[in-house]
Amino acid sequence: MFDSLTGALDKAYRSIVGQKVLTEKNVEDGIQSVREALLEADVNFGVARDFLARVKERALGQEVLKAVDPGQQFVKVFHDALTELLGSEKRGLPVADQGPLVLMMAGLQGAGKTTTCAKLALWLKEKRKKNPLLVAADLQRPAAVEQLQTLGRQLGIAVHAEGTDQSPPQVCQRGIELAKRNRHDVVILDTAGRLHIDDALMTELQMVHSLCQPHGVLLVCDSMLGQDAVQSAKEFDSRLPIHGVILTKTDGDARGGAALSVKAVTGKPILFVGTGEKPDELEEFDPPRMAGRILGMGDVVSLVEKAQEVIDEKQAEREAKKLLKGQFDFEDFLKQLNMIRKLGPLKKVLGMLPGMGQALKEVDLDDRRFKRVEAMIQSMTVAERRNPDLIDIQRRRRIAAGSGNPLQGVHDLVKQFKTMQKMMSKLGKGGLGDLQGLMGGGGAGGFPGMPGGMGQMPGGMPSPRGGGRRGGGNSAFQDFLRGRGR
Numbered sequence: 001m002f003d004s005l006t007g008a009l010d011k012a013y014r015s016i017v018g019q020k021v022l023t024e025k026n027v028e029d030g031i032q033s034v035r036e037a038l039l040e041a042d043v044n045f046g047v048a049r050d051f052l053a054r055v056k057e058r059a060l061g062q063e064v065l066k067a068v069d070p071g072q073q074f075v076k077v078f079h080d081a082l083t084e085l086l087g088s089e090k091r092g093l094p095v096a097d098q099g100p101l102v103l104m105m106a107g108l109q110g111a112g113k114t115t116t117c118a119k120l121a122l123w124l125k126e127k128r129k130k131n132p133l134l135v136a137a138d139l140q141r142p143a144a145v146e147q148l149q150t151l152g153r154q155l156g157i158a159v160h161a162e163g164t165d166q167s168p169p170q171v172c173q174r175g176i177e178l179a180k181r182n183r184h185d186v187v188i189l190d191t192a193g194r195l196h197i198d199d200a201l202m203t204e205l206q207m208v209h210s211l212c213q214p215h216g217v218l219l220v221c222d223s224m225l226g227q228d229a230v231q232s233a234k235e236f237d238s239r240l241p242i243h244g245v246i247l248t249k250t251d252g253d254a255r256g257g258a259a260l261s262v263k264a265v266t267g268k269p270i271l272f273v274g275t276g277e278k279p280d281e282l283e284e285f286d287p288p289r290m291a292g293r294i295l296g297m298g299d300v301v302s303l304v305e306k307a308q309e310v311i312d313e314k315q316a317e318r319e320a321k322k323l324l325k326g327q328f329d330f331e332d333f334l335k336q337l338n339m340i341r342k343l344g345p346l347k348k349v350l351g352m353l354p355g356m357g358q359a360l361k362e363v364d365l366d367d368r369r370f371k372r373v374e375a376m377i378q379s380m381t382v383a384e385r386r387n388p389d390l391i392d393i394q395r396r397r398r399i400a401a402g403s404g405n406p407l408q409g410v411h412d413l414v415k416q417f418k419t420m421q422k423m424m425s426k427l428g429k430g431g432l433g434d435l436q437g438l439m440g441g442g443g444a445g446g447f448p449g450m451p452g453g454m455g456q457m458p459g460g461m462p463s464p465r466g467g468g469r470r471g472g473g474n475s476a477f478q479d480f481l482r483g484r485g486r
Helices: 003-016 024-040 045-061 070-086 113-127 142-155 168-181 199-212 227-239 257-266 287-294 300-310 313-325 330-343 346-350 368-378 382-386 393-403 407-429 432-439 452-456 472-482
Strands: 101-107 132-136 158-160 186-190 216-222 242-248 270-274 282-284
Touching: 003 024, 003 070, 003 287, 024 045, 024 070, 045 070, 045 257, 070 257, 070 287, 101 113, 101 199, 113 132, 113 142, 113 186, 113 216, 113 242, 113 270, 113 282, 132 142, 132 168, 142 158, 158 168, 168 186, 168 199, 199 227, 216 227, 216 257, 227 242, 227 257, 242 257, 257 270, 330 368, 330 382, 368 393, 368 407, 393 407
Parallel strands: 101 186, 101 216, 132 158, 132 186, 216 242, 242 270
Antiparallel strands: 270 282
């Protein structure tokens, strides 16, 4: 969503690298491309103007530290300003003093409101160990009731639904009463939407709010609408006491303007972002982490949290020891692939590593390749999986035919496996110089777009950005990700 802005910030950083101090001239040169990127991202003009003015004022007011590169100071200023723009700190859901927590969902049609209701219910169930109840009160769109019931069945979440000829406020009220009787501790009201804000819509929502007295109204906004999403949020807030905003479709080609503008324009925090179509692809919105992603610093904390949820720690530790000793085989390799698949789409996972977002921008990572690799490994005999050296040309032909892959695909898989086995063995023995050569870059540029320190792993956390040498490392690493042998 923020690719163009991240690229502009990278350009701004590189224009200042090598400068001795931050001056009005080099700071202005640095933020010129950022100004253009903000407007292209459909950020509110006033928000963009004020944001850049704060960045410039802070950058010029910074005390010059001899030990810190001016470019790094510039990035730090941007990070702090972005964090403030996005809301400074993570905000949570409201709290109920007694009885079930009642959340009223509102938004325009097409924003993904009904799906978001189910996503939020699943998040509360899995992350907060709650017992939610979904109430189907979007009676303007009959398919919405059926959609919510279907999602409820799929996710194992109770749904209260009545006929479409009922009164939405009454349906919501009866849903809350049912929740009290059945000991549900959260009620999520899926209310009606329209293609645009009108009096009929707002009157119905106000009636639901007046009768049910929810603890919080959550506004669902389509992030792909840019400033239009911000304007609708502003109008909803003028008629209802909005507690916070949930942005949907942030995984698409959204320009990012809504995320960067909504807090500044409405004063309402972003609580969650929808990062995909799957029910579990809803994330809490954390301003400092999001600022880090935009700046290309990645989001290692979120990646680690995700890994803790889906990966068996003891199994991972056992596999890591074998990996570093160079003793792992194709059976272990398949286990590693399955662990990675649990984390989500490969490009999304790698994009959470510092510096990788821009490096992977032009790389086509096909997650279906996991399935092709799995088919090839499963077409091997037990002996071949445990001893890859047995796989001669005749066996490779059999594996290719059995898995429905071309022979070259098997050649590439075996070659990449042996290369990785050799790399990990070098890393386990501390042979970092040879490891850099295997990665194809040597020196500081082993990984594309990474700071100099990353070329010498393991060497601690990388700086947010770096001017590491590019060249051979780019093509070698990207070809490895694309699945091409080298």
